[in-house]
Amino acid sequence: QKEVEQNSGPLSVPEGAIASLNCTYSDRGSQSFFWYRQYSGKSPELIMFIYSNGDKEDGRFTAQLNKASQYVSLLIRDSQPSDSATYLCAVNSGNTPLVFGKGTRLSVIA
Amino acid sequence: NAGVTQTPKFQVLKTGQSMTLQCAQDMNHNSMYWYRQDPGMGLRLIYYSASEGTTDKGEVPNGYNVSRLNKREFSLRLESAAPSQTSVYFCASSWGQGPSYEQYFGPGTRLTVT
Numbered sequence: 001q002k003e004v005e006q007n008s009g010p011l012s013v014p015e016g017a018i019a020s021l022n023c024t025y026s027d028r029g030s031q032s033f034f035w036y037r038q039y040s041g042k043s044p045e046l047i048m049f050i051y052s053n054g055d056k057e058d059g060r061f062t063a064q065l066n067k068a069s070q071y072v073s074l075l076i077r078d079s080q081p082s083d084s085a086t087y088l089c090a091v092n093s094g095n096t097p098l099v100f101g102k103g104t105r106l107s108v109i110a
Numbered sequence: 111n112a113g114v115t116q117t118p119k120f121q122v123l124k125t126g127q128s129m130t131l132q133c134a135q136d137m138n139h140n141s142m143y144w145y146r147q148d149p150g151m152g153l154r155l156i157y158y159s160a161s162e163g164t165t166d167k168g169e170v171p172n173g174y175n176v177s178r179l180n181k182r183e184f185s186l187r188l189e190s191a192a193p194s195q196t197s198v199y200f201c202a203s204s205w206g207q208g209p210s211y212e213q214y215f216g217p218g219t220r221l222t223v224t
Contacts, residue, residue, distance in 0.1 A: 034212055042217070092211075098213055102152030
């Protein structure tokens with residue numbers, strides 16, 4: 001059973017701070033990793049993906065992958081109240097559907 | 111370009127009634143998926159279709175059936191609704207199922223079974 005684990009939160013950070021969201025996965029053969037953002041009452045939307053070990057930056061977002069530790073994280077710099085949402089980690093291995101974590105709820109306090 | 115569309119947006123059923131949730135995508139994607147999302151449970155895969163003409167069970171298929179009508183459309187049917195099927199249902203699509211393919215989600219259907 002492939003598993004993706006996330007702390008459910010809520011993770012509370014002050015406006016302007018760095019929010020760090022973490023995800024671990026069980027399948028060592030996992031090849032690609034996705035972060036989705038889901039606002040309350042809305043559908044998940046893709047914000048980043050990463051395939052290789054190391055960091056990948058896109059604006060205020062940085063995804064970090066460590067395959068040896070089976071760990072992927074999302075950093076949000078200069079957090080804004082509009083970043084308050086649930087962040088879902090999803091993992092893909094081989095030709096199978098994505099496996100989603102249950103999500104971490106982020107609250108950015110103004 | 112509407113992306114992934116779902117109908118209806120909201121539905122209330124009585125126990126034992128049947129209904130079909132509709133999903134369509136205009137991105138020429140090959141793979142389509144149905145999820146349900148319940149508080150504290152995350153997204154759970156019900157059924158998926160890797161390509162036109164194929165369907166496979168996901169994590170929670172019991173009580174549901176699906177039809178991949180054509181490349182664009184993938185429907186989810188509840189034959190005899192139960193209160194345990196009260197949930198938010200999301201349809202998603204992707205170009206393929208390999209590691210490089212992200213999924214795009216529809217707006218969801220909120221279903222209540224009384």
